[in-house]
Amino acid sequence: AQKVTQAQTEISVVEKEDVTLDCVYETRDTTYYLFWYKQPPSGELVFLIRRNSFDEQNEISGRYSWNFQKSTSSFNFTITASQVVDSAVYFCALKASGNNRKLIWGLGTSLAVNP
Amino acid sequence: KAGVTQTPRYLIKTRGQQVTLSCSPISGHRSVSWYQQTPGQGLQFLFEYFSETQRNKGNFPGRFSGRQFSNSRSEMNVSTLELGDSALYLCASSLGGSLTGELFFGEGSRLTVL
Numbered sequence: 001a002q003k004v005t006q007a008q009t010e011i012s013v014v015e016k017e018d019v020t021l022d023c024v025y026e027t028r029d030t031t032y033y034l035f036w037y038k039q040p041p042s043g044e045l046v047f048l049i050r051r052n053s054f055d056e057q058n059e060i061s062g063r064y065s066w067n068f069q070k071s072t073s074s075f076n077f078t079i080t081a082s083q084v085v086d087s088a089v090y091f092c093a094l095k096a097s098g099n100n101r102k103l104i105w106g107l108g109t110s111l112a113v114n115p
Numbered sequence: 116k117a118g119v120t121q122t123p124r125y126l127i128k129t130r131g132q133q134v135t136l137s138c139s140p141i142s143g144h145r146s147v148s149w150y151q152q153t154p155g156q157g158l159q160f161l162f163e164y165f166s167e168t169q170r171n172k173g174n175f176p177g178r179f180s181g182r183q184f185s186n187s188r189s190e191m192n193v194s195t196l197e198l199g200d201s202a203l204y205l206c207a208s209s210l211g212g213s214l215t216g217e218l219f220f221g222e223g224s225r226l227t228v229l
Binding site: 035043044045046047050056091102103105106107110 | 119158203221222223225
């Protein structure tokens with residue numbers, strides 16, 4: 001069975017703090033994809049990143065960075081110098097390779113960045 | 116480039132009624148997926164359509180149905196509404212299907228069942 005766990009339900013930080021959102025996944029597939037999506041108050045989920053299971057390189061995009069570790073089945077997301085606009089719900093998702101495989105979503109982490 | 120458009124944005128229904136939600140994908144996208152989002156269950160996959168064919172289906176009762184038209188627009192229907200159907204229904208489109216997982220979402224249709 002596949003599963004995605006985001007243990008942090010809510011996080012509250014003060015602007016300019018760094019914050020890490022945890023994501024732990026379970027799968028028996030050897031080929032799979034991991035994702036992060038952001039859902040601002042407007043409701044529209046926004047794609048942030050996709051990582052395949054064979055690429056464990058960390059990625060940095062501006063203030064965002066992702067740490068993928070297969071050994072611990074984790075795909076954590078760090079926001080450096082957080083800003084109020086980062087306030088949103090962040091979802092981690094998993095998809096095994098194959099056309100008939102569905103995206104499995106975590107329950108999300110609600111991040112509040114306070115001024 | 117216009118994004119994914121969902122209508123209506125908000126609606127209120129009573130138990131037993133039925134509802135139809137509409138989704139217009141990004142131009143050129145052939146895949147449309149539907150999700151139900153509730154505070155307790157998170158994002159639950161309903162179904163995916165690709166070139167007018169249902170390619171994948173989640174674990175929802177038969178009261179939930181959908182279809183896709185030749186222009187890739189999609190509709191989903193929920194019959195005999197129950198209180199538990201109150202949720203945000205999200206539509207997502209992608210170029211070649213959900214294979215890669217990079218989905219473009221609409222803002223959702225928020226359904227309240229009284």
